[in-house]
């Protein structure tokens with residue numbers, strides 16, 4: 001261990017399409033790090049990062065079929081923190097945004113800060129950012145609720161069908177063991193998801209199974225299905241489900257009245273598409 005050097009940690013995102021969405025700041029931290037750990041899940045992305053810094057090590061070897069991902073994430077954080085403790089300037093590159101649905105990034109930053117050392121996260125282009133661009137959905141239009149599929153099923157969330165619903169990890173919907181690494185076990189979870197959504201939306205409500213392109217020049221997957229077809233959908237591990245809004249809720253006239261406003265006055269100041 002080099003006790004003269006003070007270790008530090010920067011966690012960056014590579015974007016979903018690594019060869020085009022990596023920020024200039026992320027690239028610079030990757031290039032200048034003593035060691036780079038990669039959680040990119042994609043060989044081409046790993047190649048791009050390794051070209052920027054030859055001392056790049058994949059974290060993917062820690063995933064094993066039948067092994068709990070909770071343990072894998074702890075081991076990833078252990079590796080990262082150990083390299084920082086050894087005095088290295090460590091950069092960790094996760095695909096997408098490194099803070100969106102990524103447990104070990106937050107965990108490693110927390111532990112490094114507890115050691116009194118510097119740790120920071122840089123934002124990246126997440127799957128949700130790509131979704132907004134590819135599907136033309138502005139989260140401000142109807143409001144937006146965003147959840148992890150299994151938590152959505154297991155917990156008593158309150159859906160507001162007036163808002164856009166973004167449901168992540170539908171390829172692992174209902175998978176409680178955290179030890180499955182493919183999307184072939186999601187059917188019973190999807191059937192339950194369809195039931196839950198069916199409490200709020202008609203059977204013929206159109207949903208979108210979305211996959212952002214992971215390579216430049218490739219097209220995203222934008223598969224439109226009806227709610228009644230969801231049970232038989234075949235998502236992958238990179239699929240995200242979008243449930244479009246049923247439309248804006250009614251105005252709360254009591255609140256407008258407290259502000260001395262009427263519905264007509266408010267509509268006059270809004271754009272013609274937002275009422």
Ligand SMILES: C[S@@+](CC[C@H](N)C(=O)[O-])C[C@H]1O[C@@H](n2cnc3c(N)ncnc32)[C@H](O)[C@@H]1O
Pocket residue numbers: 016094095096097098099100101102125126127128167168169170171210211212213214237238239240241
């Ligand atoms: C562990 S999370 C990682 C998210 C990632 N950190 C991000 O910023 O988008 C994995 C989930 O993200 C979503 N996801 C990952 N890649 C995607 C892609 N190319 N298109 C759409 N959704 C994607 C899926 O819901 C997937 O199950």
